[in-house]
Amino acid sequence: MMAKVTKITKTILTDVIRKRPANSFKGTYGKIALIGGSRNFGGAIIMASLAAVYSGAGLVTTITDPSNQTSLHDWLPEAMFVDWDQFEQAEPIIKAADVVVIGPGLGTDNHAFDILTKVFGLAHKDQKLVIDGSALTLLASNNLSLPKDSTNILTPHQMEWQRVSGIKIADQTPDTNQAAVQKLNAITVVKSHRTQVYADGQIFENTGGTPAQATGGMGDTLAGMVGGFVAQFSDTPKAVLAAVYSHSAIADKLAEKQYVVLPHQISESLPKFMHKHQAE
Numbered sequence: 001m002m003a004k005v006t007k008i009t010k011t012i013l014t015d016v017i018r019k020r021p022a023n024s025f026k027g028t029y030g031k032i033a034l035i036g037g038s039r040n041f042g043g044a045i046i047m048a049s050l051a052a053v054y055s056g057a058g059l060v061t062t063i064t065d066p067s068n069q070t071s072l073h074d075w076l077p078e079a080m081f082v083d084w085d086q087f088e089q090a091e092p093i094i095k096a097a098d099v100v101v102i103g104p105g106l107g108t109d110n111h112a113f114d115i116l117t118k119v120f121g122l123a124h125k126d127q128k129l130v131i132d133g134s135a136l137t138l139l140a141s142n143n144l145s146l147p148k149d150s151t152n153i154l155t156p157h158q159m160e161w162q163r164v165s166g167i168k169i170a171d172q173t174p175d176t177n178q179a180a181v182q183k184l185n186a187i188t189v190v191k192s193h194r195t196q197v198y199a200d201g202q203i204f205e206n207t208g209g210t211p212a213q214a215t216g217g218m219g220d221t222l223a224g225m226v227g228g229f230v231a232q233f234s235d236t237p238k239a240v241l242a243a244v245y246s247h248s249a250i251a252d253k254l255a256e257k258q259y260v261v262l263p264h265q266i267s268e269s270l271p272k273f274m275h276k277h278q279a280e
Ligand SMILES: NC(=O)C1=CN([C@@H]2O[C@H](COP(=O)(O)OP(=O)(O)OC[C@H]3O[C@@H](n4cnc5c(N)ncnc54)[C@H](OP(=O)(O)O)[C@@H]3O)[C@@H](O)[C@H]2O)[C@@H](O)CC1
Pocket: 040, 041, 042, 043, 044, 045, 103, 104, 105, 106, 107, 133, 134, 135, 137, 157, 158, 159, 160, 169, 191, 192, 216, 217, 218, 219, 220
């Protein structure tokens, strides 16, 4: 059987991105907790946090290794910081979050695994959980089940998807991927030079993207954007599609004049890009 694949085009932007109502406040645009950033991978959670704030999330907390606090605030004074070793401080923030993004730079040691299982244990029906990077690798290597009540969104690159689904990269096709996604109960973004999104039994393919994006941190940035979009826009599958499309559309535009596009430049372009593509 050949599965039907629908292209993601520019119309997704005005479909999803709305002019902000005057009568609103930061709480209207979602509380996000981003969890990751070991001592060596601090940049990953900083890039994800930057993407969440610049895509318009109302209130952002970064839960990370304490060694990242100063650089996080240097890049992003808008984010609150919580030391991931003080879990009693992190727990109420994770519970209250509308969206939790876990995995960028999380690492795969026992400490990381402990945090991941705690976050899965706290997930609830009013929460969206974006699972990226090391969290996907841990999910696969420990055969964890995804939380049942939250809306789960996975953002694997092809090797992470191989680990999670068991499908070798060469065998990853819309049909094989779709069958694996149906067992997982998660919206799944399989990232590549032409990223595909599996949501609600449908398959979508991105139409943008450039090799100028092939640099570390580009996926961490997408994870933060997905978090920021699903925090603000109520149709979750469409918000994921709009985040995927925006990430590559901004990169394509910058790549007209740049050899390489840096992840933080995508985040910094988001406020103007979203302004331009908002609908009444
Ligand atoms: N500044 C920071 O702090 C940064 C921190 N980061 C954090 O590091 C953690 C580990 O994440 P990771 O993706 O770097 O490593 P891993 O999970 O081992 O996968 C790589 C393996 O898969 C293979 N591969 C095959 N196809 C592929 C594809 N399409 N896309 C990608 N890889 C593909 C690939 O093949 P190779 O390149 O060797 O040919 C290699 O063997 C994670 O938490 C992440 O958030 C990074 O974001 C960087 C910036």
